[in-house]
Structures are given as structure tokens and as C-alpha cells.
Amino acid sequence: MDFNNPLFRFLIHQTLPTYKRNLFMLLQNKIALVTGATSGIGESIAILFAAQGAKVVVSGRNHEKGNSVVKKIKEAGGTATFLAAEMSDSLQCKQLIEETVKIYGRLDIACNNAGLVEPLAPVADYPEENWEKVISANLNGVFYCLKYQLKVMLQHGGPCSIINMSSVLGQTGEKGLSSYIASKHGVNGLTKSAALENATNGIRINAVGPAYVETPILAVLPEETRKVLGSAQPMERLGQPEEIAELVLWLASDKSSFVTGSYYAIDGGYLAR
Numbered sequence: 115m116d117f118n119n120p121l122f123r124f125l126i127h128q129t130l131p132t133y134k135r136n137l138f139m140l141l142q143n144k145i146a147l148v149t150g151a152t153s154g155i156g157e158s159i160a161i162l163f164a165a166q167g168a169k170v171v172v173s174g175r176n177h178e179k180g181n182s183v184v185k186k187i188k189e190a191g192g193t194a195t196f197l198a199a200e201m202s203d204s205l206q207c208k209q210l211i212e213e214t215v216k217i218y219g220r221l222d223i224a225c226n227n228a229g230l231v232e233p234l235a236p237v238a239d240y241p242e243e244n245w246e247k248v249i250s251a252n253l254n255g256v257f258y259c260l261k262y263q264l265k266v267m268l269q270h271g272g273p274c275s276i277i278n279m280s281s282v283l284g285q286t287g288e289k290g291l292s293s294y295i296a297s298k299h300g301v302n303g304l305t306k307s308a309a310l311e312n313a314t315n316g317i318r319i320n321a322v323g324p325a326y327v328e329t330p331i332l333a334v335l336p337e338e339t340r341k342v343l344g345s346a347q348p349m350e351r352l353g354q355p356e357e358i359a360e361l362v363l364w365l366a367s368d369k370s371s372f373v374t375g376s377y378y379a380i381d382g383g384y385l386a387r
């Protein structure tokens with residue numbers, strides 16, 4: 115029987131009393147933080163983590179959207195809190211993690227998912243403020259979060275799991291997207307380095323690299339590009355945020371206990387070409 119099959123999990127949720135249902139949950143009693151969880155992939159991850167028994171801190175910048183994700187989780191019987199944080203600000207990242215520990219007592223799982231893209235431009239014309247904005251949020255933000263997450267995880271010990279959201283563009287190049295591509299290549303390097311430092315500390319750290327997924331982030335691309343994105347992928351469709359969340363759940367859970375320092379493509383065949 116496949117306990118991870120979404121239909122099976124739904125039936126368990128609908129039919130079993132809480133104490134029996136918990137036996138099948140992958141993140142029972144875990145405390146999880148998801149950044150960029152007010153929309154898209156992060157929202158799906160937060161909802162899936164909560165459905166699997168984790169108490170979840172939903173982080174983002176937009177209070178209204180964050181509270182609406184928390185409401186969805188609570189209505190489904192889960193536990194969640196919204197905490198606002200701007201990823202390019204190291205103090206806010208530090209406070210986010212400190213506040214998480216204040217509320218829930220520890221931190222077992224973190225998904226550093228927040229990220230953004232700025233409008234396309236060739237390197238020769240790339241606005242420096244756009245470069246700084248992307249690197250600050252996508253790379254510095256992951257570093258700040260990792261740094262303070264590791265501090266608290268090292269204090270209470272593992273098993274802990276950190277998942278950094280990269281991209282297929284963390285492995286390849288693409289015209290016009292230099293800042294995003296540099297930031298995601300940076301995330302992959304940072305993931306490897308932090309994973310090696312903590313391989314014997316009970317803290318696993320991995321990166322996940324989706325190809326194009328149907329979320330609000332794609333709105334920054336020109337309409338003509340957006341129209342053909344799905345059909346240009348080997349599976350001839352865009353990924354769905356829920357599909358990415360399933361891989362992140364596996365990496366967050368003890369099912370992936372021998373996995374660290376890795377980059378996991380989830381790209382409908384994008385990198386196989």
C-alpha cells in the first residue's frame with residue numbers, strides 16, 4: 115500500500131479519528147518554517163506540511179495573504195502561524211527564526227523558498243538595483259535564514275531538515291535572467307557547503323530545482339514567453355505547486371534520512387535534454 119498516495123492520505127484524513135490518523139503522518143510533532151509561503155509553491159508546501167502533522171510558521175511579506183494561508187490550514191484541522199519577514203534584511207530573518215522558537219519551542223524543518231525575478235534584460239544593460247534586489251532576496255536571504263536556523267537546530271540537535279528552493283536555472287543559463295540564475299547557482303553552492311559542515315550534526319540540507327511551475331512569479335515574464343513556457347518543457351505542460359511540495363515533503367521527512375548536500379531536479383525532464 116502506498117501511504118504517500120494523495121488519495122490514500124485524503125481517505126485517512128476523512129475517515130480515521132485523530133489519534134489513528136497521526137500514525138500515518140510524516141511530520142507528526144515537527145515544527146516547520148516555510149518562507150515565501152503566502153502564494154505559489156511555498157503556500158502548497160505549508161499546507162502539505164500541516165496536513166502531515168507539522169506545526170507550521172507561514173512566512174512572507176503580505177499579512178493578508180499569509181493570514182489567509184493560515185486560515186486554510188486551521189480550517190483543515192492543522193496548526194499554523196503567520197510571521198512577516200523581508201528576506202533581504204538579516205535582522206528580520208534572525209527575528210523570524212527567534213520568534214518561531216518562541217512560539218513553538220524549537221525548529222525541526224525549514225524550507226527557504228522565498229524568491230523573486232525581475233524583468234528580463236541582457237547583462238550589459240542590467241539595472242544594478244534589480245541585480246541587488248534579486249541577489250539580496252534569493253541568495254542573501256537563504257544565507258541569513260540558514261545561518262540562524264542552524265544556530266537553533268545545533269542547540270537542540272537533530273534530526274532536522276532544511277530545504278532550499280533553487281531552480282533548473284540553478285544548473286543552466288538563460289538569456290536575460292542573469293541575476294536570478296546567479297542567485298540560484300549560489301543557493302546550490304551554499305546548500306552543499308552547509309550540508310557538509312552539518313553532515314554529522316543530524317541536520318540535512320538539500321536543494322530542490324523546479325522547472326517552470328504555474329505560480330504568480332511567472333507574471334514578470336513577457337506574455338509571449340509565458341504562453342509557450344509549458345509547451346516548451348518536455349512534458350509539454352507547466353508544473354503545479356502541489357507537485358513540488360511532494361518532493362519537499364519527502365526531503366523534510368525522515369524518509370530521506372541518508373540524503374544531504376544534494377540538488378533534486380523536479381522539472382518534467384527539463385534538464386534531461
Ligand SMILES: NC(=O)c1ccc[n+]([C@@H]2O[C@H](COP(=O)([O-])OP(=O)(O)OC[C@H]3O[C@@H](n4cnc5c(N)ncnc54)[C@H](O)[C@@H]3O)[C@@H](O)[C@H]2O)c1
Binds near residue numbers: 151152154156325328
Ligand atoms: N514558479 C516557477 O516557475 C519556479 C521555478 C523554479 C523555482 N522557483 C522558485 O520557487 C520559489 C517560490 O516561487 P513561486 O513560483 O511560488 O512564486 P511566488 O511569487 O508565488 O512566491 C514567491 C514568494 O516569495 C516571497 N518573496 C519574494 N521576495 C521576497 C522577499 N524579498 N522577502 C520575503 N519574501 C519574498 C513572495 O512574497 C512570495 O510569497 C522561488 O524561490 C522561485 O525562485 C519557481
